[in-house]
Amino acid sequence: MNIRLNNATRAVVLAIVALFSVASVSAQTLLDQIKAAGVIKVGTEGTYAPFTYHDSTGTLVGFDVEIAREVARRIGVEAQFVEGKWDGLIAGLDAKRYDIVVNEVTITEARKAKYDFTKPYIVSKAVLIVREDNTTIKSFADLKGKRAAQSLTSNFGQLARDKGAIVVAVDGFNQGLDLLLSGRADAVINDNLSYLDFKKQKPDAKVKIVDSLESAEAQGILLRKGNEELLRALDKALAEMKADGTYIRISQKYFGEDVSK
Template identity: 45%
Template sequence: MKKTLTLLALLAGTTALAASAPSTLTKGVLKIGMEGTYPPFTYKDDKGNLTGFDVDIAKAVAAKLNLKPEFVLTEWSGILAGLQANKYDVIVNQVAITAEREKSLAFSQPYVYSTPQIIVKKSSAFTPKTLADLKGKRVGSSLGSNYEQQLKAAGGINIVTYPGAAEVLADLAAGRIDAGYNDKLLVNYLIKSQNLPIKGAGFGKADSMGIALKKNNPSLKTAIDRALLQIKADGTYAKISRKWFGLDVSKP
């Protein structure tokens, strides 16, 4: 009963927030940093329109905050620095919540739970099960990502960094690296929807993803947390999640 009352109180607070939007870089606008090259989370479709799971989540959150979403596209390698430089208010781009990042950034409550996966070329006889199997191999990862950090922690891996996932997959498909390391949701989506010569292999340590923002705007963090609660409660989140993945990715 107490838990139910707490949830109702938080959701009621969201209504008040809608009437008084939180402080952002531009009044009435929520500037959202993302890659735009990371399907199925954020990418451009055949008509050049920005789409994806994170795009839909960002729009839903902005709507609850009574703010107009404005997307700012940037390479992953510079996306965190762009937030600190006030190029956007938030990052909605599958940013893993880590202790190191929490030293300089604030995060919303987790809105996605997923697991990194080793990726290899479809024709390859190499079938790694764990990160230990990657020792001595050339493995591609996005520069500054939590995936790169996990590979470093494993030790003995020849890590090749790239601006983003698209470049990793291109070099993997061309045989210039032995494996890649990225989100299993991305791997499953690409295998099902695109004709990329890749396949999934072993898994790494599970991650929780949050909306990243600067530490100096606690009111925006509170508003985003409440907005996430509301889109989960009213079914919006589940609808978006099923659209892109066929399951609810908000649970561990």
């Protein structure tokens, strides 16, 4: 039997179908959407060796890049990297330009109030770097009134301000070192792993570490709150990587040791 609908009835039916379609999409979790798309969008700098940078061929590489790719693979999708300056990375997460940030983001109480973090996947210590010929800065206490080249929104930038330094804004660690070596800054604070990699690449660079913090800082993958399924999937992937030796392999490649503890 054929049922004919008048225009008014047809409009109501179409509206109901559309409503159910919208409800179905909105009921999807972020993890569902990522799996449906086949990619997870990852915010990262691309200028912060050895974590996320471009090699001589222009390819995006680094410790964080390999961690992100492996995590994505274990979730069943591909990692799609969206590069941006450090000071805009977290704002990009807020604007939903990407799903997660994998860029050596330190886990702090202030950030945890607004965002979720995976369990830590790397730890590092803050170090104070000056030129080799500098004899006036011997500790963090000597930073008062001195120029420290730092990313404004980084935890290192906040540490410099806490120590009374005048922060000279830079886009990242490499630019900070350029200012330091050229005399336009007196010091740079960053993590010990980045410094070791820099000296490995440029052993003749006239810089030195004069102080370090005793307490280690933990870094995790950053994501927006309210995405528990994605958070659990990320933590599961990281735990599997550590259990089967994949994490150690990546860590040894870039640092020669296990940097998860």
